[in-house]
Amino acid sequence: MIFRQLYEPLSSTYTYLLGDEQSGQAILIDPVISAMHRDLAEVQGLGLRLAYTVETHIHADHITAALEFKRMMGSKIAAPAYDCLPCADVGVEEGKPFGVGGIMLHPLHTPGHTDGHFAYIFNDRVFTGDALMIDGCGRTDFQNGDAATLYRSVREKLFVLPDETLVYPAHDYVGRHVSSIAQEKARNPRLGGDKTLDEFTYIMASLNLPYPKFIDYAVPGNRQCGVCPTDLPENLENYCRQITHSTQG
Numbered sequence: 595m596i597f598r599q600l601y602e603p604l605s606s607t608y609t610y611l612l613g614d615e616q617s618g619q620a621i622l623i624d625p626v627i628s629a630m631h632r633d634l635a636e637v638q639g640l641g642l643r644l645a646y647t648v649e650t651h652i653h654a655d656h657i658t659a660a661l662e663f664k665r666m667m668g669s670k671i672a673a674p675a676y677d678c679l680p681c682a683d684v685g686v687e688e689g690k691p692f693g694v695g696g697i698m699l700h701p702l703h704t705p706g707h708t709d710g711h712f713a714y715i716f717n718d719r720v721f722t723g724d725a726l727m728i729d730g731c732g733r734t735d736f737q738n739g740d741a742a743t744l745y746r747s748v749r750e751k752l753f754v755l756p757d758e759t760l761v762y763p764a765h766d767y768v769g770r771h772v773s774s775i776a777q778e779k780a781r782n783p784r785l786g787g788d789k790t791l792d793e794f795t796y797i798m799a800s801l802n803l804p805y806p807k808f809i810d811y812a813v814p815g816n817r818q819c820g821v822c823p824t825d826l827p828e829n830l831e832n833y834c835r836q837i838t839h840s841t842q843g
Contacts, residue, residue, distance in 0.1 A: 650723030706744020
């Protein structure tokens with residue numbers, strides 16, 4: 595199995611490349627449109643063919659590259675069935691494994707950051723999207739987010755995975771790459787240890803985070819599987835411009 599963790603610095607997003615040497619097929623989890631040429635070069639450099647892009651949720655901080663990859667490479671789009679996206683070829687559901695070749699993902703519905711959020715178990719690792727991050731979690735104050743729901747998603751679906759399961763989040767803002775279920779259960783300052791639901795709800799309500807600067811463009815664009823708006827302000831153009839200098843994690 596081929597695995598690459600790729601980092602897009604503008605939105606601090608991790609994209610994950612999974613490749614199957616035997617079939618030559620690949621999956622990209624949470625690809626970003628501004629880094630798609632980097633991802634394409636990585637896939638082709640490994641001698642793979644992109645079969646699917648897979649989304650953890652409807653993102654608010656970047657535009658997905660799913661639609662552009664479909665146009666360019668003929669790859670199919672997999673996204674949570676919960677969101678009922680007409681542009682998706684496959685709607686992923688909990689309890690229904692999804693994959694190609696030797697790559698098999700086991701979807702987990704983990705709402706709370708957004709109502710349609712999914713995590714994906716793959717062998718000894720789990721791609722947690724924004725539901726569980728390293729020493730943190732995604733915010734719960736937009737896109738039908740809910741702190742109590744996120745608490746239950748993490749504690750009842752992710753923290754019950756084997757301790758040695760590797761945690762690969764959709765973002766990290768200080769250069770960390772991977773955690774584990776054991777580590778997050780022990781020391782996650784929002785959700786770990788003996789944190790109660792009331793304590794978590796208070797923490798999330800006290801964050802006082804600014805309104806996401808790209809959300810009004812990203813959410814409608816991602817409901818179309820990756821359409822950049824025509825009225826994008828100049829200071830936000832890099833969120834949709836296809837650039838090639840993103841770094842690999």
